[in-house]
Amino acid sequence: MYLWIKAFHIVFVASWFAGLFYLPRIFVNLAMVEPASHAERERLLLMARKLQRFSSILMLVALALGLALWIHPWVTSHVNIASGPPSGWLHAKLLLVAAAVGYQHYCRRLLREFEAFANRRSHRWYRVFNEASVLLFAAIVILVVVKPF
Numbered sequence: 001m002y003l004w005i006k007a008f009h010i011v012f013v014a015s016w017f018a019g020l021f022y023l024p025r026i027f028v029n030l031a032m033v034e035p036a037s038h039a040e041r042e043r044l045l046l047m048a049r050k051l052q053r054f055s056s057i058l059m060l061v062a063l064a065l066g067l068a069l070w071i072h073p074w075v076t077s078h079v080n081i082a083s084g085p086p087s088g089w090l091h092a093k094l095l096l097v098a099a100a101v102g103y104q105h106y107c108r109r110l111l112r113e114f115e116a117f118a119n120r121r122s123h124r125w126y127r128v129f130n131e132a133s134v135l136l137f138a139a140i141v142i143l144v145v146v147k148p149f
Contacts (some may be wrong), residue, residue: 002072009065016062017137019055020100023048024130030114031123037090048111059104066097088149096140103133 026048033041113119142148 001148002069005065005068005072009062009069012058012062012065013140016055016058016104017100017133019051019058020075020103020107020133020137021130023051023055024133025127026051027107027110027114028123028126028130031119031121031126033145045111045115048114052108052111056108058103059101063097063101087147092149093140096136096143100133100136100140103136145148 026044030041030044032042032047110119
């Protein structure tokens, strides 16, 4: 059962991050829309709303599966509980996961600013912001695979 949970966790994390990769890209396009282009703006907002909702659901499932992976060894007693606390890489990973959840929520806030015609940032700012999710994803994968500490 553990490997099934792990496989689905990986699928949902990758899917969640795909949403985090693309949502800020929609923001880049929204920031570049001409003020007179109401139809284009509404189309991009609709896409962003749907992607925000979908990626939020993917996030919740990924977090639930991650929690299941974390508690599974103790529930099934396959791991010696007296083996001590988890390694430092896991703490770092959990910190980065919390940052990814924060990034997701910040994307929701940015979307609300676009909906309220309150965006104050340039498309260049969103291009840089878009790269943060890639860095988070890469750091999390490296921590999980390499376990450097």
